[in-house]
Amino acid sequence: MSxxxxxIDDILMAMGRPALIDREAILEAxxxxxDEQGLESVTMQAVAERLGVTPMALYRHVANKSTLLDGLVxxxxxxxxxxxxxxPWPERLAGVAGAxxxxxxxxxxxxxxxxxxxxxxxxxxxxxxxIFRALEEAGVSPERAARTERLIxxxxxxxxxxxxxxxxxxxxxxxxxxxxxxxxxxLRGFIDDQVxx
Amino acid sequence: MSxxxxxIDDILMAMGRPALIDREAILEAxxxxxDEQGLESVTMQAVAERLGVTPMALYRHVANKSTLLDGLVxxxxxxxxxxxxxxPWPERLAGVAGAxxxxxxxxxxxxxxxxxxxxxxxxxxxxxxxIFRALEEAGVSPERAARTERLIxxxxxxxxxxxxxxxxxxxxxxxxxxxxxxxxxxLRGFIDDQVxx
DNA sequence: ACCTGAACACCGTTCAAGT
DNA sequence: ACCTGAACACCGTTCAAGT
Numbered sequence: 001m002s003x004x005x006x007x008i009d010d011i012l013m014a015m016g017r018p019a020l021i022d023r024e025a026i027l028e029a030x031x032x033x034x035d036e037q038g039l040e041s042v043t044m045q046a047v048a049e050r051l052g053v054t055p056m057a058l059y060r061h062v063a064n065k066s067t068l069l070d071g072l073v074x075x076x077x078x079x080x081x082x083x084x085x086x087x088p089w090p091e092r093l094a095g096v097a098g099a100x101x102x103x104x105x106x107x108x109x110x111x112x113x114x115x116x117x118x119x120x121x122x123x124x125x126x127x128x129x130x131i132f133r134a135l136e137e138a139g140v141s142p143e144r145a146a147r148t149e150r151l152i153x154x155x156x157x158x159x160x161x162x163x164x165x166x167x168x169x170x171x172x173x174x175x176x177x178x179x180x181x182x183x184x185x186x187l188r189g190f191i192d193d194q195v196x197x
Numbered sequence: 198m199s200x201x202x203x204x205i206d207d208i209l210m211a212m213g214r215p216a217l218i219d220r221e222a223i224l225e226a227x228x229x230x231x232d233e234q235g236l237e238s239v240t241m242q243a244v245a246e247r248l249g250v251t252p253m254a255l256y257r258h259v260a261n262k263s264t265l266l267d268g269l270v271x272x273x274x275x276x277x278x279x280x281x282x283x284x285p286w287p288e289r290l291a292g293v294a295g296a297x298x299x300x301x302x303x304x305x306x307x308x309x310x311x312x313x314x315x316x317x318x319x320x321x322x323x324x325x326x327x328i329f330r331a332l333e334e335a336g337v338s339p340e341r342a343a344r345t346e347r348l349i350x351x352x353x354x355x356x357x358x359x360x361x362x363x364x365x366x367x368x369x370x371x372x373x374x375x376x377x378x379x380x381x382x383x384l385r386g387f388i389d390d391q392v393x394x
Numbered sequence: 395a396c397c398t399g400a401a402c403a404c405c406g407t408t409c410a411a412g413t
Numbered sequence: 414a415c416c417t418g419a420a421c422a423c424c425g426t427t428c429a430a431g432t
Contacts (some may be wrong), residue, residue, distance in 0.1 A: 044406060055406080057416050065406065115355065116309055116362035124414060141380065147372075150365065151356075151380055158355015159348075165313035168347065175344075183348055186387045195385060216396060241425060254397050262425065372420080 019113040021051050023061045027071040031110065034072060042069070070117065071112045077123035079103050082130040089134040090188065093152075096130060097184060099161045108164035115157050128153070139195040148194050152187050159183055216233065220250050228307065233376060236306040237340045239266070267314065269307045274320035276300045279327040287329040290349075293327060294381060298357045307359035312354050325350070333343040336392040345391050349384050355382055 030051040033042050044065060048055040062068045080103060083095035104111040119128065128149060135145045163176055164167055171179070226247040230239050241262060256296040259265045277300060278293035301308040316325065326345045337345055359365055360373055368376070 042422095043404085045404080054417055056408085056418085059407075062416060068269045114308070114315055115358050115364055117310070117365045118363055120367070123383075147376055147379060148370075150376055151383065154359050154364075155352050158351045158358070161312050161355070162351050166315055167312055167351075169315045170317070171347075177343055179347055184343060186348065186383070189386060189390060190383045193383075218396090224422075238425085241422080253399085257396060271410055300429085 010161045015018060015168055021053055021061060022043035024069070026050060026058055026061055026068065027075055030068055030092040031072050031075050031107065032140060035107055042072075044068075052190060056184050069113065073113050073117055074121055074123060076103050076110055076114060077127065079106075080123065080127045082126060084124060089137040093131065093134045093187075094184060096127065096134075096170075097156050097180075097187075100156050101163075101180060105166045115161055119153075135191065135194075136190050140191060141197075144154050144197075146192065151190070199381055202324075218250055218254060220268070222248060223255055223258055223265065224272055227265055228269050228304065230273050231306040232304055239269075250272065254307075255257060266310065270310050270314055271318055271320060273300050273304055273307055273311060274318060276303075277324045279322065279323060286334040290328065290331045290384075291381060293324065294353050294377075294384075297353050298360075298377060301357035301361045309358045309362050316350075330392075333389065335388050337388060338391075340393050341394075345388065348387070351378060352384060 012043075015066065026047060029047045030042050033046055043056055044055040047068070048058055049063075051057075058068075062071065078176055080096070080099050083092045087095070088184070121124070131149045131152060132145055138141070142147055159180065168176060207240070217363070223337055225246060225320070226244045227239050230243055230247065240251040241255055244265070245255055248254075255265075259268065277296050278287045278294070282289075305369075324348060328349060332342045332345055333339070356377065365373060
């Protein structure tokens with residue numbers, strides 16, 4: 001009846017044995033399901049089952065399904081490792097673009113969500129910062145850098161999303177590789193333009 | 198018991214009185230709900246209720262919810278009217294881009310789906326054709342036109358999606374207007390580049 | 395032909411209860 | 414603290430039945 005019905009021993013014993021699941025395990029299970037069976041297969045029940053637990057157990061670790069999906073997006077962002085700092089900026093930028101595209105191919109179901117969430121998480125800021133540094137090194141003025149970065153990352157995300165979400169389903173992989181090369185030329189020309197002003 | 202339990206009179210009477218709903222009414226109700234309350238509020242029950250009908254009645258007119266959503270995308274595409282043919286190509290292209298962006302602002306919930314469906318419907322082909330004609334007039338060779346068109350429309354769709362789906366939620370409308378202007382400059386420069394080769 | 399009632403399997407989520 | 418059982422409101426969908 002009262003809250004003291006739970007004995008201290010009970011609590012200590014519960015604390016002693018490690019939790020069956022945690023936030024990270026939940027997100028990884030969700031991402032695996034999304035990769036294997038698509039986003040609509042990511043249900044609380046499916047995630048729980050993969051972890052050998054009941055759906056209700058998830059709610060101690062994630063607020064609800066919507067924040068679980070936010071967490072999946074975070075997981076993708078965390079994969080966008082900043083490229084090696086030693087390289088000259090064009091190669092660093094190409095590295096970032098390539099890493100983003102590869103992530104899209106690994107996670108075609110979750111990737112489109114990237115375009116739909118404010119890029120305010122730590123990993124998102126880091127990716128932005130790495131593009132910023134490349135632009136700075138290229139000679140883009142700080143006043144222009146933010147806008148330039150937005151357009152560059154939007155173009156890359158838009159292309160990668162179209163590619164994996166099926167808008168280009170009639171194009172061969174080879175065609176799309178060439179598209180991507182051309183996109184990078186386009187962005188390169190754009191940056192040169194921004195520098196010249 | 199047998200199928201002849203339905204009398205011809207019954208059928209004629211049913212045929213005589215006009216159907217309560219049809220595919221078009223369903224799609225328009227779905228779009229209205231999406232615009233007003235977001236995509237996740239578009240349920241079979243909500244659409245049916247708006248039409249004064251039970252959810253089961255919808256299934257005679259649309260195969261299932263997924264094709265209903267496809268229909269909403271179609272509705273957006275139908276709004277991308279081809280620009281007046283008399284104008285010079287740069288203005289026509291700007292017209293298309295502006296029309297796409299306006300559609301995104303009118304239908305922020307449905308618009309992101311455009312990036313996720315193969316662009317094979319009639320309206321999608323028409324929009325592509327109008328960009329093609331502009332590129333041709335600009336002097337882009339036919340071999341380059343398809344790839345150029347893909348990159349242009351991807352950039353526009355990607356930007357408009359980011360804008361209405363919340364990725365730029367920290368930017369003011371004025372900032373985004375300037376972003377869009379710059380995007381069009383970028384695309385213009387890209388086309389000039391394609392012509393020069 | 396077109397719509398409804400009843401029914402099913404499946405969702406997300408809450409809350410009290412167990413350990 | 415962490416998980417479960419029971420329960421609720423709400424989904425999408427099917428099918429037989431009504432008119």
